[in-house]
Every structure is written in structure tokens, then in C-alpha cells.
Amino acid sequence: MSKFPVTMKLDDMRSLVSHFPDMLRSIDLDHNIIDECKGYHERGYGGLCFLGMGGSSIVGLYVSELLRRDSLLPISIIKDYTLPRFVTKDWIVIAVSYSGNTAETLSALKEADERGSKIITITSGGQIQETYSHYPQLLIRKGLQPRAAFPLLLSGILPITETIIGAEYTKMDKLAESLVAASKKWGEWIHRPDSLACKFLKRIPLFIGAEYMKPVAYRAKTQVNENAKTIAFGSEIPEAAHNEIEGFQENQQAAFIPVFLKHGDESKQIQQKQDVMQSLYEEIGMNPVSLRALGKSPIEKMLTLTHYLDMVSVELAEMRGVDALAVNRITELKKRLAKRG
Numbered sequence: 001m002s003k004f005p006v007t008m009k010l011d012d013m014r015s016l017v018s019h020f021p022d023m024l025r026s027i028d029l030d031h032n033i034i035d036e037c038k039g040y041h042e043r044g045y046g047g048l049c050f051l052g053m054g055g056s057s058i059v060g061l062y063v064s065e066l067l068r069r070d071s072l073l074p075i076s077i078i079k080d081y082t083l084p085r086f087v088t089k090d091w092i093v094i095a096v097s098y099s100g101n102t103a104e105t106l107s108a109l110k111e112a113d114e115r116g117s118k119i120i121t122i123t124s125g126g127q128i129q130e131t132y133s134h135y136p137q138l139l140i141r142k143g144l145q146p147r148a149a150f151p152l153l154l155s156g157i158l159p160i161t162e163t164i165i166g167a168e169y170t171k172m173d174k175l176a177e178s179l180v181a182a183s184k185k186w187g188e189w190i191h192r193p194d195s196l197a198c199k200f201l202k203r204i205p206l207f208i209g210a211e212y213m214k215p216v217a218y219r220a221k222t223q224v225n226e227n228a229k230t231i232a233f234g235s236e237i238p239e240a241a242h243n244e245i246e247g248f249q250e251n252q253q254a255a256f257i258p259v260f261l262k263h264g265d266e267s268k269q270i271q272q273k274q275d276v277m278q279s280l281y282e283e284i285g286m287n288p289v290s291l292r293a294l295g296k297s298p299i300e301k302m303l304t305l306t307h308y309l310d311m312v313s314v315e316l317a318e319m320r321g322v323d324a325l326a327v328n329r330i331t332e333l334k335k336r337l338a339k340r341g
Ligand code: PA5
Pocket: 053, 054, 055, 056, 057, 096, 097, 098, 099, 100, 101, 102, 105, 145, 146, 147, 226, 327, 330
């Protein structure tokens, strides 16, 4: 369970996003789980797979992007009902579902259980807590929206995965301090969140990530969708250079604003692609924005930009006069599907 920042208001997305850094250091990690993971590391395993949907899937994307350079074994992300055949009993399956009741995650988890895979679950309750408590299980605090729980989920899953693959631990306290310092300087190293949000009032943001900024672009798209209740897209370089750039024709470009997310240490090929794409977009009148993360390590850079873009989505929600917390359509869809059985 976690020690929560007392000033954080669960019914206020601005407060939740403001406490992003505090949430990073509020998990009490269960030593039994860590010991179990040390055992997996020592005895060996076939691969590692994350299950999860929506807000609960993002953490797997960040962790796999961060650790794939250190991992000698495959790390796979499954956002679906079924598992690929290669996930066998030798694999470790980490199921993440904030509610513990997500149909796709439950279905894939059942398959993993039937195959005899090594299961770890992270949830705040629901069917996952009930059915899978005999496996290592990290219980997190109830009452948040899954997307707002991202820093909590990350601070639990990152050390678990680092233990499994035998990587050095990330120092969460230091990371949290850097995020607080970076957020105090929004408006200096990066635009103020409200001034960027203003640009998204009239144009659809297209967040473009490269290398370890790819999950950050995806998270930004989903935060704008769910918090600000408006359309946004995420894409990635180099792939976007092979298709998406042809998509803006016959004045469609006026509807979009490309937002390049950069970490500053891109390879030469990526830098060149970013530069050329940016100029091509400028030439057709698109006014792209380029955001450069602050920080030293990849995780610090990913999170300074994530925290900032989360706040941009809250500003945008307020400007649009919508409730950043509500997800009425997602809830309605789940209700209707549950009735169908
Ligand atoms: O943000 C949301 O509410 C959704 O994207 C959910 O995360 C998604 O539907 C999956 O639910 P859960 O996170 O409870 O597994």
C-alpha cells in the first residue's frame, strides 16, 4: 500500500497532476515481491510481458522503453484479450489494471494462468485482487482515475522490473525532486502549460516522439483525449516520415499542430529526420512546436515532459469548460458491454 500526500485531492485532476512527483515516492514496496523477482532473475525466465489497457497500459510502455536496452530477454506489451503463442510457462506476465476489472486484461491473464506463466499483478482491487491474490500482488490505493495513478504504478512496477532483469534501481526520491524543480520553472525551459494549451484550442495536437520519447507522445495524446475531451494523435519518428507526412494535403494541415517531443540526445539520423520534417511542416504553414525535455537521465527527461504535458491537458480541459476527471463514455461503454456478458 502507499503513503499518500495529504494535500492531494482525489476529485481534482489539477491537484492529482500537481502531486505527480509526490506519488512517485509514495509506494511502500513489498519485500516479498522483490524477493520473488530476485528469484526469477537468478533462476532465469523466457521473457517478460505486460498486460494492461488504457491508463494502465502506459506504465508498461515506459518501463519497456527504459529497460529494453539492459534486458537480454524480450519485453512484450499486450493490449488485447489474447496472448501470443510465444508467451509460455517460462515467461513472467505482469498484469496491470487499476480497477482490477478490465475485460481484456482479465482474459489475457486467465490465459497466462492456464499456461502456467509466472504471474505478478498490480491493482487497486476488483476481480484481479480476488482471483489472483495467491500470486505476488502489489495493491495500490483506490479512488484515483487510472491515468492519474500513472506515477504510483510506475514507482511500483519499475523496481519490480529492474529486479527481474538485474538492472540498477532508479532513485525515486531524487527523481521526484527533479520533477518538482522542473515544474517550478515551467515558463522558463518550456512554454507555460496554459500558453501551449491555448494553441490546442483551435488545432488538433499531433504529438511526435522518437526513441524513448515515443511513449511520452502516446501518453500526451491519451491525456488530451481523456482529460480535455478532445481529439489528439500521437505518432513516432522514424515511422511517421514514411507515411504520415503525406497526409496533410488540401488545407487539412490547418487543422493540426505537430508537437515534436525531443530529449536532446537523439541519434544523428533521428535529429535529421526531426529537422527536415519540421521544415516541411513549416513550409506548408503548420507552425509546429518543438518541446525539449529537461533532465539528465532518460527517465528524468521522459517524466519532466510527461508531467508538463499532463498539466497542459488539465489547462486545456479548463479552457474547454470540461471536467478533466470524468470519463463518462468509457464508463458507459464498459457498462453496456458488461450487460451483454
Ligand atoms: O483512463 C481510463 O479510465 C481508461 O483508459 C482505463 O485505464 C482503461 O479502461 C483500463 O481500465 P483499468 O485501468 O482499470 O484496467
